[in-house]
Amino acid sequence: MVQFTDWDILKNLLLAARWTILLSLLAFAGGGLFGLILTLLRSMRNTFITRVIQCYVEVFQGVPLLMQLFLTFFGLSLLGIEVDAWTAAILSLTLFSSAFFHDIWRGCIEALPKGQWEACRTLGFTYMQTMRYIIVPQAMRMSIAPTVGFSVQIVKGTALASVIGFVELTKAGTMINNAVFEPFKVFALVALLYFVICFPLSVLARYLESKNHVTR
Amino acid sequence: MSYQLDFASLVPYLPEFAAGVWTTIELTIISTLGGLALGTFCAQGRISNEAWLRRTCACYIEAVRNTPFIVQLFFIFFGLPALGLKMTAWQAGMIAMIINLGAYSAEIIRAGIEAAPKGQWEAGKTLGLTRRQIFMHIILPPAYQRVYPALVSQSIIVMLGSAVVSQISVEELTFAANFVQSRSFLSFESYMLAAVIYLVLAILMRQAFGLLKCIAFKNPSL
Numbered sequence: 001m002v003q004f005t006d007w008d009i010l011k012n013l014l015l016a017a018r019w020t021i022l023l024s025l026l027a028f029a030g031g032g033l034f035g036l037i038l039t040l041l042r043s044m045r046n047t048f049i050t051r052v053i054q055c056y057v058e059v060f061q062g063v064p065l066l067m068q069l070f071l072t073f074f075g076l077s078l079l080g081i082e083v084d085a086w087t088a089a090i091l092s093l094t095l096f097s098s099a100f101f102h103d104i105w106r107g108c109i110e111a112l113p114k115g116q117w118e119a120c121r122t123l124g125f126t127y128m129q130t131m132r133y134i135i136v137p138q139a140m141r142m143s144i145a146p147t148v149g150f151s152v153q154i155v156k157g158t159a160l161a162s163v164i165g166f167v168e169l170t171k172a173g174t175m176i177n178n179a180v181f182e183p184f185k186v187f188a189l190v191a192l193l194y195f196v197i198c199f200p201l202s203v204l205a206r207y208l209e210s211k212n213h214v215t216r
Numbered sequence: 217m218s219y220q221l222d223f224a225s226l227v228p229y230l231p232e233f234a235a236g237v238w239t240t241i242e243l244t245i246i247s248t249l250g251g252l253a254l255g256t257f258c259a260q261g262r263i264s265n266e267a268w269l270r271r272t273c274a275c276y277i278e279a280v281r282n283t284p285f286i287v288q289l290f291f292i293f294f295g296l297p298a299l300g301l302k303m304t305a306w307q308a309g310m311i312a313m314i315i316n317l318g319a320y321s322a323e324i325i326r327a328g329i330e331a332a333p334k335g336q337w338e339a340g341k342t343l344g345l346t347r348r349q350i351f352m353h354i355i356l357p358p359a360y361q362r363v364y365p366a367l368v369s370q371s372i373i374v375m376l377g378s379a380v381v382s383q384i385s386v387e388e389l390t391f392a393a394n395f396v397q398s399r400s401f402l403s404f405e406s407y408m409l410a411a412v413i414y415l416v417l418a419i420l421m422r423q424a425f426g427l428l429k430c431i432a433f434k435n436p437s438l
Binding site: 061156183 | 390
């Protein structure tokens with residue numbers, strides 16, 4: 001029987017926290033990229049594309065993330081694609097966060113007065129030029145705070161990957177608890193580690209938001 | 217693609233799904249009511265004159281908002297019994313959902329309260345109302361109305377979050393889907409069905425809150 005000291009518990013949780021952070025970063029990057037593509041597609045104002053993207057967002061915001069994980073994990077293997085927990089977790093977190101990112105960024109673009117688009121038309125700007133010189137720089141400044149805010153949701157979302165057997169912070173906590181059976185201590189530590197990751201992000205988001213309000 | 221989707225074989229399991237949906241609805245209704253009550257209380261605490269109450273509420277809100285729901289759930293279900301607080305899975309799930317919504321809605325409701333013009337507090341004071349009366353009768357009702365859409369979204373998020381309580385074997389919709397797929401081996405189909413039901417529940421919930429809005433707020437122009 002191996003004895004676990006408190007330090008052993010913390011050390012193993014910290015090691016597992018690496019995977020939480022890595023998974024969060026990958027989901028953030030993937031979701032950001034895909035969300036950006038969706039946002040650009042939608043800003044072209046094609047009715048059909050808009051309708052499709054609306055459905056996409058509705059589905060990914062209206063179905064629990066846990067369900068999305070299950071569907072990716074079990075669904076892809078039906079198509080003959082062998083998926084491990086890594087792939088399934090990254091894929092579903094990417095899709096999930098892209099829907100939210102898209103919604104956030106679309107809001108930022110739509111918050112800009114319509115007159116700016118019209119003014120650009122009058123000046124003979126192409127769509128790309130309007131986006132690059134007028135819309136994106138302004139929308140980007142507005143979107144930073146809510147984007148950072150949503151990254152907290154991604155970190156918390158990675159906890160659900162534990163359910164399909166991805167060994168990150170939460171899964172490590174359950175496993176260690178099964179060995180030492182000190183649930184109060186172990187899960188309090190797990191929660192504390194998540195807090196250490198998320199709280200600075202929340203504070204940063206709040207700070208950026210207040211800064212943004214002052215400059216406007 | 218060689219695999220044929222087989223939804224017809226799920227028909228014998230519909231009672232399981234129905235029972236799961238009912239538990240999900242039950243959890244959602246109770247936790248929405250409880251969570252909003254707790255949220256209102258904490259929002260009031262956040263603007264209280266007592267420093268200790270302000271600080272306690274702030275700690276609670278930050279702790280909940282910066283940790284995953286599943287960890288909160290495990291902490292309540294596995295951690296608290298170690299201190300002698302025993303509860304069933306259903307109760308633990310319920311408490312976790314209420315605590316979760318409580319923290320999020322507290323921040324939302326606080327935003328609504330802080331948007332109230334200062335003159336309303338002053339006018340209330342001039343009329344000889346106590347701080348509590350001003351809060352309950354003058355500040356709070358329009359505050360709810362201002363942040364109503366955000367509260368609706370948050371309640372729906374908590375409803376979707378209830379999928380997670382299947383992990384401590386509360387027999388709600390996700391648990392039913394897990395159970396059915398372990399019996400019938402139709403994993404994709406049963407999760408698909410559950411996902412569609414969640415989607416429908418989310419849409420219905422939004423509609424129901426929309427109806428409620430017409431009844432609850434007498435002055436829709438605000």
